[in-house]
Amino acid sequence: MPPSKSKRPVPASSNTKTSPALGERRASILDAIVSRYIGTAQPVGSGQVADATGLHLSSATIRSEMAQLEQEGYLAQPHTSAGRIPTDKGYRYFVDHLTTPTSASTPELKKVRTFFDEVHGELEEVLERSSTLLADLTSYASVVVAPGHTSSQVRSMQLVSLEPTSVLLLVILSDGTVDKATVTLDTPIEEAVVAEASVLLDAHCRGRQMVDISPLPSSNSPAVQAVLTAVQASVIEVEQGATNDHVFVGGPSKLADAFDAVETVRSVLSILEEQLVVVSLLRDVLNSGLSVAIGQEHGFEPLASCAVIVAPLSIDGKPAGAVGLLGPTRMQYPAAMAAANAVGAELSERLNRRKNDGGAA
Amino acid sequence: MPPSKSKRPVPASSNTKTSPALGERRASILDAIVSRYIGTAQPVGSGQVADATGLHLSSATIRSEMAQLEQEGYLAQPHTSAGRIPTDKGYRYFVDHLTTPTSASTPELKKVRTFFDEVHGELEEVLERSSTLLADLTSYASVVVAPGHTSSQVRSMQLVSLEPTSVLLLVILSDGTVDKATVTLDTPIEEAVVAEASVLLDAHCRGRQMVDISPLPSSNSPAVQAVLTAVQASVIEVEQGATNDHVFVGGPSKLADAFDAVETVRSVLSILEEQLVVVSLLRDVLNSGLSVAIGQEHGFEPLASCAVIVAPLSIDGKPAGAVGLLGPTRMQYPAAMAAANAVGAELSERLNRRKNDGGAA
């Protein structure tokens, strides 16, 4: 091969050589197998790998490498004389050493951008639709966990008397979010007293951040004080976001496509129904420093056949909720991760803007 | 057969003879086939019917009757030499002439009662959990459409200025529900003006029913008037409940059990994702005066293999939302209808109590 033009020392050979460990060649074989299996859901044989990879090796050589990879736990064989399937460990290596850059592909990224440029309105609606967007983008079920109110600025806080013994606590945040909690009182309280407490509360909280509002102010009047004391707990509840369900699940129907066993579909669906579980799952994954949890990695049995992709949301640089994707372990990691990251980043930006600009749109 | 005791002219023969039309005997054959098919999902043959029904007839006789029923469109045959399957028309006859009384069986009814005795808290939570209850009770996916605010009494109505050009409309109802809408103004308005408008609005609305609040009061100050005008549209929006999504879907995972074809599961799920469609579906069914829509009866193609059971909610005797069940056409009609009715009735009662007593619990 004569170098016809001296003017390209390293041609555009797009052989991204990222990963040592496991050996250059064995790695690209693994990569080829995982990619292919993700696409076809069929066990991959040595012949296919030989054809697919750039390295020119015979199937026999590939075969011996594959045997090695199996011994090391990256691959598994459904039965003798079938091709190989990636194990969780295999997928893990794949995502950790992705050759494809994890940043989003331009067309999709653009889609996300224009989506966020167009979507306006209430926060809940934005989150809800983000979730749908992410599901549509990836064809996996998505989850959006709304940020708590911890760092939000209070625009107004009020008490409204409903019954003699029950009072509604209203918290209006400067981003237009409204939260509420019903407080039951031990003894009946007059409306006028509630109103007085409300004024006091509002004056105290207005303009502060949610974190800064405890302790509540006190009053000379015992009756007013009683109301304030009763409200205390609910204020904290609201601060921590325990009051409204703030999980948005998008595209659960995608699960029916992602898994072929109907029983799997059922069990995964039923998990998505339990919002608490979902929230804590995402939190755990994030806390463990991962962005992807594959198979057993999150020690959550019922989702052993799933992979979870998480991207954090942040407001003012602090973590605030998350977006996630739920699919089979053989999911399109590069694309899905890219999408989740893109939506996460973009959504974070809008949340920031929202918060600092004030209200909607 | 000598009447051994003159003292029972018509013994406790539980032969509920409800339905003329179609002929007594043919009806009970149809009934037997439908019941059995609902249970087993297998085509039912003449032999099975002969064994199952009380009437002592040979399979041959049954057979000729079945042939008739098929010609009349109540039954269908998957293929020659298989048993019969009910058609939509067959199911329709079945539910219209239910021998089992549609009122709930006592054990379940009790469950519903104690559930509602125990559940307290925000309206949204009650509805959400009702939906889950209904799904658990029946093993079908359930839907609860929240009542609109039309007949609710306004406890307070306020405007909160968020940005110079955007105002938050807050509506607090006497049942503790809070609704909101963001109103964008054409020109920047000072906070003081918004506050003035808020006071005016609150004074006008407080204590009235949502239906009675339009038209809004007017003001001498042009600035205040401008705000009120801008708010008008959102008030109506809120009144008609267009502002927050008020559909609660329960137990979608049940669908995976109810249908065996995974493709069906997917398509039904994806329909449940579109709340607008679900709401209008239930409304249509109710408007057509039915409580059950089987197969094609609601002209909604994608749900042709489903049956929909609807029970209305009512507040002060006026229709206000609905609860629904979604399952395969071969669903356990008697039990499911009973459950839906029970939950519907009980929930209605709680809603009434809530509204008239005032706040929560």
Added chain:
DNA sequence: ATTTAGCACTCGATAGAATCGAGTGCTAGC
């Protein structure tokens, strides 16, 4: 005039047997 027993027939479902072929592990030679 029904009802029923009897019978030939249909056709999906089930079970074996045969075959195919993608894939494997191993070995010997390049």
Added chain:
DNA sequence: GCTAGCACTCGATTCTATCGAGTGCTAAAT
């Protein structure tokens, strides 16, 4: 160290045979 070659495995596919639940029809029985 790589590869060609080869015997071997084993699920998937196809084909055939068989089974049996169920049907429609007819002729006898009530």
